[in-house]
Amino acid sequence: MPEAGGGPAVVTGGAGAVGSSLVRALLARGAEVRVIDDLSSGRRDHLPSTDGRLSLTVADVREPTGYADRFTGATEVWHLAANSDVRRGSENPRVDFDQGLDGTFRVLDAARRRDVPRFLYTSSSTVYGMPTVVPTPETYGPLLPESFYGGTKLGSEGLVSAFAHAYGFRAWVFRFANIIGPRMTHGIFYDFFEKLRRDPTRLEVLGDGRQSKSYLRTEECVEGLLVARDRASETVNVFNLGSYDQTSVREIAEKVVAVHGGRARIEYTGGSRGWVGDVPQQLLSVEKIGRLGWKPRLSSSAAVDRTVDEVARERGVVR
Amino acid sequence: MPEAGGGPAVVTGGAGAVGSSLVRALLARGAEVRVIDDLSSGRRDHLPSTDGRLSLTVADVREPTGYADRFTGATEVWHLAANSDVRRGSENPRVDFDQGLDGTFRVLDAARRRDVPRFLYTSSSTVYGMPTVVPTPETYGPLLPESFYGGTKLGSEGLVSAFAHAYGFRAWVFRFANIIGPRMTHGIFYDFFEKLRRDPTRLEVLGDGRQSKSYLRTEECVEGLLVARDRASETVNVFNLGSYDQTSVREIAEKVVAVHGGRARIEYTGGSRGWVGDVPQQLLSVEKIGRLGWKPRLSSSAAVDRTVDEVARERGVVR
Numbered sequence: 001m002p003e004a005g006g007g008p009a010v011v012t013g014g015a016g017a018v019g020s021s022l023v024r025a026l027l028a029r030g031a032e033v034r035v036i037d038d039l040s041s042g043r044r045d046h047l048p049s050t051d052g053r054l055s056l057t058v059a060d061v062r063e064p065t066g067y068a069d070r071f072t073g074a075t076e077v078w079h080l081a082a083n084s085d086v087r088r089g090s091e092n093p094r095v096d097f098d099q100g101l102d103g104t105f106r107v108l109d110a111a112r113r114r115d116v117p118r119f120l121y122t123s124s125s126t127v128y129g130m131p132t133v134v135p136t137p138e139t140y141g142p143l144l145p146e147s148f149y150g151g152t153k154l155g156s157e158g159l160v161s162a163f164a165h166a167y168g169f170r171a172w173v174f175r176f177a178n179i180i181g182p183r184m185t186h187g188i189f190y191d192f193f194e195k196l197r198r199d200p201t202r203l204e205v206l207g208d209g210r211q212s213k214s215y216l217r218t219e220e221c222v223e224g225l226l227v228a229r230d231r232a233s234e235t236v237n238v239f240n241l242g243s244y245d246q247t248s249v250r251e252i253a254e255k256v257v258a259v260h261g262g263r264a265r266i267e268y269t270g271g272s273r274g275w276v277g278d279v280p281q282q283l284l285s286v287e288k289i290g291r292l293g294w295k296p297r298l299s300s301s302a303a304v305d306r307t308v309d310e311v312a313r314e315r316g317v318v319r
Numbered sequence: 320m321p322e323a324g325g326g327p328a329v330v331t332g333g334a335g336a337v338g339s340s341l342v343r344a345l346l347a348r349g350a351e352v353r354v355i356d357d358l359s360s361g362r363r364d365h366l367p368s369t370d371g372r373l374s375l376t377v378a379d380v381r382e383p384t385g386y387a388d389r390f391t392g393a394t395e396v397w398h399l400a401a402n403s404d405v406r407r408g409s410e411n412p413r414v415d416f417d418q419g420l421d422g423t424f425r426v427l428d429a430a431r432r433r434d435v436p437r438f439l440y441t442s443s444s445t446v447y448g449m450p451t452v453v454p455t456p457e458t459y460g461p462l463l464p465e466s467f468y469g470g471t472k473l474g475s476e477g478l479v480s481a482f483a484h485a486y487g488f489r490a491w492v493f494r495f496a497n498i499i500g501p502r503m504t505h506g507i508f509y510d511f512f513e514k515l516r517r518d519p520t521r522l523e524v525l526g527d528g529r530q531s532k533s534y535l536r537t538e539e540c541v542e543g544l545l546v547a548r549d550r551a552s553e554t555v556n557v558f559n560l561g562s563y564d565q566t567s568v569r570e571i572a573e574k575v576v577a578v579h580g581g582r583a584r585i586e587y588t589g590g591s592r593g594w595v596g597d598v599p600q601q602l603l604s605v606e607k608i609g610r611l612g613w614k615p616r617l618s619s620s621a622a623v624d625r626t627v628d629e630v631a632r633e634r635g636v637v638r
Contacts, residue, residue, distance in 0.1 A: 138460065145484075162596065
């Protein structure tokens with residue numbers, strides 16, 4: 001196995017919401033950071049502009065000629081780039097396949113060709129589908145994802161594991177709950193604020209509002225990523241990351257309406273799922289990473305409160 | 320969910336060893352069978368030539384324009400086509416990716432466009448990697464495959480699950496032990512006989528010979544497939560298929576040498592694994608499918624004995 005040191009870190013999808021928070025954390029710990037992002041969802045101004053140790057290569061992960069040289073000398077690759085919009089995949093499954101699976105394959109292949117010793121992959125709670133064990137541990141099986149997004153995340157986990165074993169690098173697989181925080185460009189918070197910007201009198205909510213999931217702040221998530229990187233030592237290290245409890249969609253809708261002045265009418269489209277492949281209930285066991293010393297500090301609802309206020313400020317809804 | 324009846328069955332990879340046995344069983348039960356096979360590994364003469372209810376379309380599963388019309392009116396798709404040579408993937412991971420993952424995606428997409436109500440997929444024990452629980456049940460996790468073959472099988476399972484949930488068809492995922500029987504064109508038996516044909520004085524064996532796996536005869540495997548198809552009713556039904564015990568590579572080598580007259584010297588290359596991604600120990604729990612009424616009749620070693628004799632006759636080594 002190649003030696004892992006404190007050298008340059010590559011972050012694909014580093015201009016996204018989670019990626020740009022991870023980039024800040026890596027810079028704060030002294031690393032050189034090389035971001036690869038096609039800016040289809042991420043944004044250049046999500047990155048700190050004044051740090052000479054940070055570079056951005058605008059490239060699609062499916063086209064390694066555009067970025068593979070950035071892997072030279074890197075000690076780790078964080079692979080976050082993917083279609084991050086779970087719902088979009090339900091309209092066109094090929095989007096998730098190409099961006100998720102083919103993209104992951106090409107990043108893995110580029111990393112092994114340059115002998116990068118550590119590969120860190122952000123997967124998702126959607127790999128569990130509708131688990132019969134809640135909170136769901138990493139040992140749960142069989143994994144029967146219900147969305148294309150989840151299906152391609154599971155497939156990418158398989159590729160990461162196969163490459164790590166075949167080429168002797170170490171890998172991490174992180175199964176995320178809903179990660180929320182600054183600079184989001186999609187997801188439930190973004191959608192609700194967008195809808196109210198377009199029509200302040202009503203908020204349409206997909207499903208019956210009772211879908212209930214675990215929300216974790218980006219900054220806590222990033223701390224978990226780094227704790228696991230520093231303290232786990234298997235060939236492939238799988239960790240859930242989430243909070244201890246859940247928040248309903250209804251609660252989020254009411255909080256977003258409240259921060260807008262409380263006048264909008266909330267209209268539920270009905271049904272237990274917001275969209276094809278939506279999972280009504282999600283709560284991950286975080287005991288495994290807890291044994292390494294990381295624990296979520298905020299409850300899911302406290303993370304939601306902070307994020308509603310933050311997005312409201314980002315968008316000028318409140319000052 | 321569309322109605323499932325006793326209509327035509329599509330079998331991709333139907334000219335292969337397992338596929339052609341499945342085709343015979345489906346014909347014997349009265350079905351019309353449409354085989355799709357690119358004949359890269361399968362062979363035309365593996366199929367019965369005199370049955371008017373059987374058709375063969377020579378096409379690559381990655382090119383749906385060559386076969387998608389064969390799905391019209393089908394009541395089930397058996398998707399077996401893949402690079403079936405686990406070792407080849409360790410030399411070029413893109414082979415497994417393209418033939419396994421992209422191929423599975425395209426077959427799934429063709430099936431859902433024609434509203435085929437049942438989709439049956441043959442996965443592999445390689446999805447388990449090196450499990451800490453043996454015999455390994457279907458609920459084992461996390462799944463950390465060690466070969467590209469296993470990685471793409473796991474990815475295909477994720478795609479099958481996502482498509483089944485999104486488009487409302489029923490799916491089966493079969494995780495196979497080593498399936499052995501007539502008409503094999505690769506695998507340990509084929510390799511050993513080929514080596515002894517080229518040089519009758521010595522048999523090189525990859526690894527130390529102590530790799531120990533579970534072997535199941537094709538005809539028993541096919542019975543298990545049909546029992547599960549007829550009796551399981553979840554949206555996605557995952558079943559292991561294997562025998563109750565294991566046989567070592569050394570034992571197989573000695574039996575193959577014996578059937579050749581016992582004169583060849585067996586030479587082990589050493590190491591616990593035959594190749595990168597090889598798993599030294601494999602034994603699946605078959606309790607779940609046992610509850611549906613299917614049980615392996617032959618021990619692993621009895622299946623090996625029968626197959627050594629059969630291959631020796633097929634190849635004219637004995638009469």
